[in-house]
Amino acid sequence: MIVKDFGRPSYDTAGSITKKRRLVRMMRYCLTQLARLGLTLQVLKTAFAAGLAWLVALLIPGSSYPVFAPLAAILTMQVTIADSIEKGVYRVLGVIVGVTVGGAIGSYFAVNTVTIFFAILLGISASTAFRLNPQITSQVGVSTLLVLVYGQTNGYILGRIWETMIGSLVAVLLNIAISPPQASVAARQAVVASIRQLMLVLEHMLDAPTDTEGSLLEARRMVTRIEKEHLQIIQTAHGFRYTPFQRRERKAMFELVLLINRVEHISIQIRGIARSLVDLHSLPGQTYDFSSVLKDVRLCLLIFARAVAANDVEAKEAAVMAVREMRANFSQYYYALQHEADTAPEVGAIFSDLGRILDEIEDKFPALNAQAAGSGRLFPGIDISANE
Incomplete structure (x- = not known):
């Protein structure tokens, strides 16, 4: 008659537990060494979000160099999820206002010193008049300048808005999926x-x-x-x-x-x-x-x-x-x-x-x-x- 001892784990179970513990210790050691080199979890998430945002934005027709997508991902990625959502909303709103102002002025006037001055002045003053967040105001100025100088082709304005939305969404979702441990x-x-x-x-x-x-x-x-x-x-x-x-x-x-x-x-x-x-x-x-x-x-x-x-x-x-x-x-x-x-x-x-x-x-x-x-x-x- 064979009597099984259920109070003790089998050798296979004990061996698997030991392997798991060694794996956890090895992972902790690797993360500690990477952190000493500056490769913290936040840095890795930001870099991964930028690359993933570029990859997803390439799926949009006509987006050969979707720079706005990784840029939005970098600026949206924050330590907490709530901050990432807030930054993402500010980023999208600022881009929408900025590309609208820059595209409207660039369609009727040539790009020069005076045009840039009045375009930035109009965009920032409009966001300030509507009591928008200061982060939105700064994004309006940047987007206005970029669209005014480089955005005179068809579909450029709408493409930049889509890229910004994609980059912000990728950063938020990635921050939700990979939350700070413990x-x-x-x-x-x-x-x-x-x-x-x-x-x-x-x-x-x-x-x-x-x-x-x-x-x-x-x-x-x-x-x-x-x-x-x-x-x-x-x-x-x-x-x-x-x-x-x-x-x-x-x-x-x-x-x-x-x-x-x-x-x-x-x-x-x-x-x-x-x-x-x-x-x-x-x-x-x-x-x-x-x-x-x-x-x-x-x-x-x-x-x-x-x-x-x-x-x-x-x-x-x-x-x-x-x-x-x-x-x-x-x-x-x-x-x-x-x-x-x-x-x-x-x-x-x-x-x-x-x-x-x-x-x-x-x-x-x-x-x-x-x-x-x-x-x-x-x-x-x-x-x-x-x-x-």
Whole structure:
């Protein structure tokens, strides 16, 4: 009797898996070496789009040298699909307006300095008057000049429009078919890096408690930086809307858009804390020590960054437990401050910002039990609004 072990792969299966892994490693190595030589994926896509656009445009009768097709493909090919579509539309509209103006003037006037001046002036002023995009305006000028000088033969104008449409369409379709690999991995790393930068701002508050102005400046810089990172991730995510492929990647990118939005909110709260510390530092005769709560929120951000990077259940559970513990610590510390005389309103503002930071992390993980959070009650059993 022969007993088959289904728990282990056969030698043939194991060998095929090993071959696939070697092939993947070899491909990664080749791509890395090509990137060092400047042959990145974007460069290869642009060159391939130009050649393919020329080949397709040759199918149009009478197009012996369809220069407009590869030129449109080169200018249309962008990093994201959304940008490629936008560039393609601008390119086609600019060519249509430009060849129309250049062809109309060239049919009645000889080409000379005055003709070129008035043709370019008319084309660009018309696009400016209609509030067209500046990229369309520049394309109008180029197309007007080329048609005015070289486009006096029959069918030239219509041929150039077809070539531009073909080149733009080839670039867009190629960008859809060959999307940037693992865009969500780079975006996730950027989000984690932003969280760690916020931790550095908190470290500056801890290491230099008297340099409140410097901490506020660093916090403002981080808000600006994260806003730019947020916009970049949104643009990358929008590019995946136009592709039927990589659905998992598209879903991951839109989740990261929501995540970087939370990180941006956290940066705004940290900026508010820095602003309140500046105001407290200017008050005479009153000193407050927030080192313990700042250390707690820094630790909470560290665990949050690890949860975002790992993206697994254990890391999320650690973040959940951290938020619960921090809420308890903040409640005790604020409760002790409430019993002191002449507590400054800025103290309540600081704890409000701290509570909102925990709220952003809490909302990221729905498994976390809802804490008592309402209007002016960011901590259980404590009314912060009384001091605000």
